[in-house]
Amino acid sequence: MLFATLASILALAGTTLAQTPAGFAPSVNKTLDVYYGSTYITPGLMVRKSSTASKPTIGVTGEALTGKxxxxxxxxxFGGATRTTVLHALLQDYTPNGQTLNGTTVLSTTATGPSSYFGPAPPAENPQHPHNYxxxxxxxxxGFAVPASQRSVVQSRIGIxxxxxxxxxxxSAPLYANYLRVQSGDNTKRAFQA
Incomplete structure (x- = not known):
């Protein structure tokens, strides 16, 4: 009985610590700090599409990072029973830049690829529902390079x-993750407005 209760608590803790949406693989437990302007994105935050037009600032808190x-x-x-994925960015060569933002060690890159950033753009829907990013x-x-087997999907961005x-x-497995939610149109209430 005690084992069953402990197992239930550990299972619940594992799902509450995840920084990726339920059902998304891989699941990650450490938070990537993501800022759009001065607004910090808590995992699962609903935001306006217009607020995410520019590449966010990213970093981590409480750990010293080295390397790239x-x-x-x-x-x-999501479209009915089907789900597709879209690659909104694949950017390499992020390194700590020596700056902090609200305690976050900021990472930056001058790279614009292998796939440049483009913000969330969920299609018009009725009824509207949130999409995860x-x-x-x-x-x-x-020596990182997109493998030959993945070049087509990285180029098309659809179905990665x-x-x-x-x-x-x-x-290797992702070190940090985060996600936000956006739905079509900018006419609904959001956590912040830019």
Missing amino acids: YLLAMIGEQ IFLLHAQPD DWVKFMADAKL
């Missing part, structure tokens, strides 16, 4: 299977 990092932003698009930060392997991409690119 790779950032992926993946949108989950997931940020994943990986340690970047030396991130678990398969990780395996093909020989990426």
Whole structure:
């Protein structure tokens, strides 16, 4: 009985610590700090589409990072019973830049690829429903390049299977993650407005 209760508590803790949406793989427990302007994105925050037009500032709190990092932003698009993914960004060469923002050690890059950033743009829907946009930060392997098996999907951006991409690119599990939610139109109440 005690074991069953402890197992239930641990299972619940695992789901509440996840910084990725339920059902998304890979699941990540450490938070990637994401800022659009001065607004901090808590995992699952609903935001206005117009607030996410420019690439966010990212970083981490409480840990010293060294080396280079790779950032992926993946949108989950839902249409009835089907789900597709859209690669909103795949940016390499993130490094600590020596700056902090509200205690966050900021990471930056001058890279615009392999896939440049474009903000959330859920299609018009009736009824509207939120779409998830997931940020994943990986340690970047030396000599990183998009594998030949993934070039087409990275170029088209549609239907990326991130678990398969990780395996093909020989990426280790993501270190940090976060996600936000956006729905079509900017006429609904949101957590912040820019």
